[in-house]
Amino acid sequence: MHTMQQNEDTRRMTKSPPTTSGTDSPEHLASLLARVAATQCRAAFSELFAYFAPRLQAYGTRQFGNEQIAADLVQETMTNVWHKAHLFKADKGSPATWIFTIARNIRFDFLRKNKHRQHDLSADDLWPILAEQNESLDDDYALDHDVLMQEITEYYQQLPDNQRLVIEKIYLEGKSQQEVSDSLGIPLGTVKSRTRLALQKLREMIVNHD
Amino acid sequence: MIKFHPSEEILQQFAVGDLSPALSVVVATHVDMCSHCAKQVQEIEHLMAEKFSQTAKGIGSSQMDTMLEQIFASNEPAYQVIQDTDNIISLEGKRFKLPATLARQKDRIGPWSKVPGKLYRAPVNLGSGECMNLIYMDEGSSVPEHTHKGQEATLVINGVFHDESGEYRDGDFILMNSHDQHAPQTQNEDCLTLAVLDAPMHFTSGISRLLNPFSSLFFR
Numbered sequence: 001m002h003t004m005q006q007n008e009d010t011r012r013m014t015k016s017p018p019t020t021s022g023t024d025s026p027e028h029l030a031s032l033l034a035r036v037a038a039t040q041c042r043a044a045f046s047e048l049f050a051y052f053a054p055r056l057q058a059y060g061t062r063q064f065g066n067e068q069i070a071a072d073l074v075q076e077t078m079t080n081v082w083h084k085a086h087l088f089k090a091d092k093g094s095p096a097t098w099i100f101t102i103a104r105n106i107r108f109d110f111l112r113k114n115k116h117r118q119h120d121l122s123a124d125d126l127w128p129i130l131a132e133q134n135e136s137l138d139d140d141y142a143l144d145h146d147v148l149m150q151e152i153t154e155y156y157q158q159l160p161d162n163q164r165l166v167i168e169k170i171y172l173e174g175k176s177q178q179e180v181s182d183s184l185g186i187p188l189g190t191v192k193s194r195t196r197l198a199l200q201k202l203r204e205m206i207v208n209h210d
Numbered sequence: 211m212i213k214f215h216p217s218e219e220i221l222q223q224f225a226v227g228d229l230s231p232a233l234s235v236v237v238a239t240h241v242d243m244c245s246h247c248a249k250q251v252q253e254i255e256h257l258m259a260e261k262f263s264q265t266a267k268g269i270g271s272s273q274m275d276t277m278l279e280q281i282f283a284s285n286e287p288a289y290q291v292i293q294d295t296d297n298i299i300s301l302e303g304k305r306f307k308l309p310a311t312l313a314r315q316k317d318r319i320g321p322w323s324k325v326p327g328k329l330y331r332a333p334v335n336l337g338s339g340e341c342m343n344l345i346y347m348d349e350g351s352s353v354p355e356h357t358h359k360g361q362e363a364t365l366v367i368n369g370v371f372h373d374e375s376g377e378y379r380d381g382d383f384i385l386m387n388s389h390d391q392h393a394p395q396t397q398n399e400d401c402l403t404l405a406v407l408d409a410p411m412h413f414t415s416g417i418s419r420l421l422n423p424f425s426s427l428f429f430r
């Protein structure tokens with residue numbers, strides 16, 4: 001018992017203080033997710049994978065008592081993280097919470113898989129965390145539109161290519177996000193996240209300039 | 211103002227995904243209606259995630275590489291969109307707006323049938339073999355006094371009903387176990403509830419025994 005306590009303490013001590021910019025701080029993990037969302041950055045994802053896969057493996061093993069099923073859970077969870085990183089909202093919780101809830105959903109469905117039929121209730125019905133929100137971007141960004149128009153034309157050239165393209169089509173060509181999604185052949189959610197990231201970056205450029 | 215909430219234990223089981231599908235739907239629907247419980251569920255998820263972050267189990271590096279390759283080569287999972295357009299159900303000329311979780315189950319709501327006592331019931335088929343129903347109680351209606359062999363969870367979607375122990379309104383969550391005995395009724399207002407039963411009802415009062423068709427309120 002005493003030894004266990006010591007181990008606990010050691011582990012806590014060797015961990016970097018939780019809120020600084022250590023490699024496993026929520027801020028750092030969130031920035032990796034943002035890079036995956038914006039540029040499908042494989043290096044950023046590999047770092048996320050190195051951090052989360054062993055934790056998901058431990059969670060899965062505890063839940064299922066079976067390493068192979070646990071590995072399947074790791075694979076399915078992280079596949080969703082790779083494709084759906086744009087759905088992570090830093091203001092709604094930490095990356096660990098988001099990824100834990102994805103794993104919780106997958107576990108919920110795994111437990112019912114043997115009797116799963118197409119119309120059965122799935123975890124997505126209860127916790128639609130991987131659904132594209134029907135948020136209207138117009139509401140979010142309408143305020144910015146007039147103010148930003150001028151600055152956008154000034155700065156948007158400096159954006160990464162994939163963000164610049166989306167901004168060009170929406171703000172300069174006046175296309176809807178759905179039209180951009182259709183014409184570029186990328187998911188609507190990706191269009192939304194690229195717009196969001198691009199506007200964030202533009203705001204930073206504008207603020208820094210002033 | 212919601213007065214009756216799921217216990218912390220139930221919220222905990224819900225947040226980690228340990229409740230049955232039907233009970234999960236009832237709790238999730240309450241959470242849609244109750245900002246207090248929504249916040250608590252968020253906190254529980256946050257705590258669980260911290261616990262989850264504390265334990266790691268090594269995976270061999272070649273297995274890690276294989277997994278990564280498979281992920282990079284994978285197709286994007288099916289695209290899900292939250293459809294929030296159709297959340298209205300109509301019954302007896304009245305329209306009810308369903309909370310988000312229940313609205314997502316709209317296709318699973320079966321036809322309404324009339325039950326003696328100015329009651330209506332529509333099954334909600336989750337494919338889990340559980341007994342879940344929307345129950346509509348018109349003004350001045352009553353369910354005979356009964357106990358349950360198992361648990362009965364009830365959520366008020368809209369309106370108000372009473373039993374011996376109190377008055378229940380929009381968003382109130384009531385969990386009765388086999389010791390509880392109650393006879394829900396409405397007075398001047400109607401009431402739409404969502405109910406899950408995990409064992410047949412057992413009617414206690416003499417006259418009600420003759421009214422066994424009542425159990426068709428929940429079972430068929």
Ligand SMILES: [Zn+2]
Binds near residue numbers: 212215216248
């Ligand atoms: Zn509540």
